[in-house]
Amino acid sequence: MLSLPRPVTAGQGADSIRVLVWNAWRGGNEVDRGPEKVLRVVRDVQPDLVLMQESYDVDGDRPTLGRWIASELGWHAHQSESPHLCVISPMEFDATHFHDPWHGVGVRIEDDQGRAFVAWSIWLDYRAYITYALRDDPTMTDTALLALETEKSARFTEVKALLADVDEVSMKEPSIPTLVGGDFNCPSHLDWTVDTTRMYRHRRNLDLPVSLAMYEDGFVDVFREVHPDPIQRPGITWSPMFREKADGTVQAFDRIDRLYLRNPSVGDWKLVPVAARTLPEGWEDDRIPVPQRVFPSDHGAVVLDLEWRPIEKRSLDLRIESVDRIADEAPHSAFTDLLRVGDRLYCAFREGDRHVHGADGRIRVLVRDRDGGPWRSAAFLEEDGIDLRDPKLSLAPDGRIMVLCGGSDYEERTLVGACSRVAFSDENGEDFGPVVPVAIDPAVRSDVDWLWRVTWDDAGTGWGVVYQHQQDDPKVRLLSSTDGIVWRHVTDLPVEGRGNETTLRFDGDGRMTALVRREGSDSRAWLGQASPPFVDWTFDLLPEAIGGPDLVRAPTGDGWIVSGRRHLPDGVRTAIWWRGDDGSWETLATLPSSGDTSYPGLVLDHDRLLVSYYSSHEGRTAIHFAEASVIPRDDGVFPSRPESVTVGIRGERSGEDD
Template sequence: MARNATRHVRTTLGAAAVMLTVLSALTACTSEDPGPPANAAPSAGSSEESDTEESPTPLASGEEMELSVLTYNIEYSGDKTTDAVIKDVGADIVGVLESYDRLPEIAEKTGYPYYNLGLQILSKYPIHEPSGADGLYSLIEVQPGYVVAMFNTHLDYVRYGPRLYLNGMAVEDVLASEDVVRTSSIEVLTPDVQNLIDEGYPVFLTGDLNQPSSLDYTEATLGMREGVDDVIPWTVSEALLATGLRDSFREIHPDPVENPGLTHGNPDFHEGGFGDRIDYLYAGGPATTLTSEMVGEVGGPNVDREYDPWTSDHRAVLSSFDVTPVALRQTLSLDRRLITEGEDLGALYNAPGNDEGTIYVVPEGGAADEAVVSVDVSGESGTTQVDTTTLRPAGYDVVLTDADGEELERNSFWIRSEEDDIALATDKTTYAVGEPIEVTWDDGPANRWDWVGVYEADAADPEKDDYLIWGYTGGHEAGALPPTVFGEMTMGDESQGKPWPLPPGDYRIHYLLADQYSSAGYVDVTVE
């Protein structure tokens, strides 16, 4: 697939996850589902509330239960072979990486009733995007009214730390690079991870983190990897462990010499490289790890569950837990925060002590009196459908008020255009050599890992030609942050690829979808 050294392909490190629309089925809750218990504690646990000195009201606990979780990078959308693995493993929750827009099909073929493409999750239980989460995590209702918290992320692959180290870079410089590319991204999530653990939630974090663990580069492992002569405190694992999360695989397999648990190679394990463990399943709060297994190819090192064929370039990790879920707090949760124009929006409200209220849809940041859509609701909790068919593509807030009009909770969502008719623009049409190019877009498709690439004007077909400089629309944080329908980027000396500065000539700048090569729009510029 690659055509030159800068081709935008991830055959050795795995592509970043692409997250499109979400269709987890809140509406599957029926009248037989009693919903959240009446004694559920107030407040949604937002970051603003967690910064106060008051301790949160302890959450009511559900029944202790066993829960299995799988983290699986299926490689470039996967296919029927990866679907077969997911179906056979049958985990309760799956953090899927690189599913792109095929997750609905995967859910159908594997029998999962709930999925969230924005967060790349399959689940046997309802998935909620709660107010206060800002699209960074979900609450999964594993018992009626009782939930666990679930994060799933994919960190950027560029400037892979072990490769820099083996090429002679000093450890401190490698870790400084990691701070820019990956640690800053995981720190988008760690405040919420910490808050949820402190409040008493069972918390799970799955993902392809594109970085080894500090638990694997220890004094005991020196000599296992050719050329590695240092103990390396890899920064992403250090940041996650500091929140109180536990590496479930290392809990069950604490000796990295006896069981390295390699999920990917540097070089590729299929070619005989020693490899690294970069796919993880972390757990925190009231969740005790019972088992943790490597899932992969027949005969693979330390592979517990073998499959033939095994087509992914990553191995997967399956862990089981003894979990005590907690009561759903006051919340206004959405079944998805990114919809396509014309679709309805499913919402769950839980407001103990409030028998009547209204859900308003307002322009982003607006107040209830600016509502463009409203739905009256009754009862302390329930589900409803919000009609958004008259709304144009843009960002909106959805607001829950009590009977007196006081705001209780707020969430947000995006409506994207039904067509790929993005409005892409630059601040100028002609630039001097070395002058940064400011690119903006609106009415975008809002996929995670969308990217902007610069091509020579006479070789500008993304399906066959090579790009020059490029960048993700979400930057290095694209795998952690929820995507939006508008944004901006500076093409310059901080851009990926080469050359910079661009030499004099004519160029075409494409907005490309989902870490691949389908263009949603372009704009032409000249450098002179």
């Protein structure tokens, strides 16, 4: 439990935790009065938790650095059998954990309100530093660089072994957060991006395996949660002490000291990153001899503030009632969408002979009664010489069904052009066609435009995002239209990391929400929101990558039901998640799927969630249709199911509640 009174005041108060992550450099022995200078930094920071590396024996008759600092402050220290890893805190430790003398020690802490967490101090192999390698040989291949992490050093092996022990501890108490912080001796994939390669000579756009292993295990980088832009806030920790060698070789600067956080999906409390900075805030003159430096380490320190917040319980559950294969006639049936109009349900998808680079795709539209019955073909759309892809359905203001799809022009296997196509039904929802190109605003038009999905507002304006994926610096641009054919540029969405497929929806207050797939080194999706006129956007980073994303507003009005492709250790699946307005994120269901799968269409029909998607888990890539019951929690009820409307009168679009 929390020890009171505390000898040093907490950094941010009872509802927060301040963490100091720091490699203190050989016990502070390399600088005059180094241990005292380390102690001064700790006093000034006023942390609740210190995750220290290189807590070696202090010169003289003092104990290891971490233990000495704890004794000076009246705090607690856990170093166990490690020669250099130490956890220090004014809070008592309920339990201690030991992974490896060089690579990991941990503690469990619980405060006087019963909020607990586990924290680990870690260190990984310093050899074969990838940033040095690229500095010294800019011609190194990507494969050779990545081998530095997996073969020339033990870092990747060490982090996987560490995570196995961390996960074993977490499995025994899955309702509390876990912190892992220390000296990773390698950069993060979040810092080695397309954008940073333009600013830093010694970087590449690479999927760096150590930091990716942390993300794949459910952790987030606390510094990057607070400061997502690695150019505006680089967070350099190596090295403020050594910036240039005597021969003029410059340092290979990078952010190698990090704190990772994994919050529980169950329980009562989570930790939310709110602030992050590095020390020293101003670097000393490089000409000052090392023993005379004020800041006593060759590593920068990282100070991170996290707030305790309650885990909001989602207001609904999802129960899968049935899953049926509804189309498999083509060799490859994929890329679906779903639309309800009155008493009818429409499902669109692409028919081809493979995912890409086969015969040109065609679009099939099926229809059935809202409450069941057989599916029948309502439309078959094709265009000579054009690969029609990924159809999306919406209900235009005049009551006609609009089919939007990609149109790719290939010469053999090379994409030479792309422009989305559109086709409309008649007013009865029966006859579809012809297929015509959309007209993108000349101010932003390119040779590879893909307008991916359209949502209409109540005033009769269509909204969609066009992405231009073949460009070096791809943009995701918000467009609007009154007829579904001619599209005007509104604004560019401030999305980094190669954003592309975007679904737009409106909430009950007229705000627009954008769910954006990204394919950069950090591929986690972004969720943004804007009020009219939809030019000022704020985005949140979601915990997972989502392929072919769709979302609908929850009938409880306090969150979104999200679906798309999910990446799991044993492969990909089509999944359904809950995203609460409070920022909570939970998996609601995983649909029967694997291999080539995803691109769902969602329709919320009162207390039923209807889902179309494709998957190859049964062999042939086929279209599947799932029905799920949406069950309110806490004895809640949904609005009663409305009377049906007829085709030709404004009906219900995919992604919208009654």
